Amino acid sequence: MTQAQLDPHLRMVRAVEPRTPQGCEECLQTGSPWVHLRLCLTCGHVGCCDSSPNRHARWHAGVLGHPIVQSFEPGENWRWCYVHDNFT
Numbered sequence: 001m002t003q004a005q006l007d008p009h010l011r012m013v014r015a016v017e018p019r020t021p022q023g024c025e026e027c028l029q030t031g032s033p034w035v036h037l038r039l040c041l042t043c044g045h046v047g048c049c050d051s052s053p054n055r056h057a058r059w060h061a062g063v064l065g066h067p068i069v070q071s072f073e074p075g076e077n078w079r080w081c082y083v084h085d086n087f088t
């Protein structure tokens, strides 16, 4: 994905505040562990990554149609599109 081919899903990006900055929203409810966290840039949902048992970030993207996340790990600021399955 080059700068000349902007991902159309970036239109979904909003100015969001993390809803559950302490961890994955669904894993916190079920007491499940996670590996890394991803922040939905459309609604502020915090979900766990594909290395985690429950993959709630990908689940959230599919169910709600919010494809763009940003890493919620300290020092990481890359974005990912779950529709294109690529950095964006």
Ligand SMILES: [Zn+2]
Pocket: 007, 008, 009, 010, 067, 081, 082, 083, 084, 088
């Ligand atoms: Zn995309």
Ligand SMILES: [Zn+2]
Pocket: 024, 025, 026, 027, 034, 047, 048, 052, 054, 055, 056, 057
């Ligand atoms: Zn989770």
Ligand SMILES: [Zn+2]
Pocket: 040, 041, 042, 043, 044, 045, 060, 064, 066
């Ligand atoms: Zn969302």
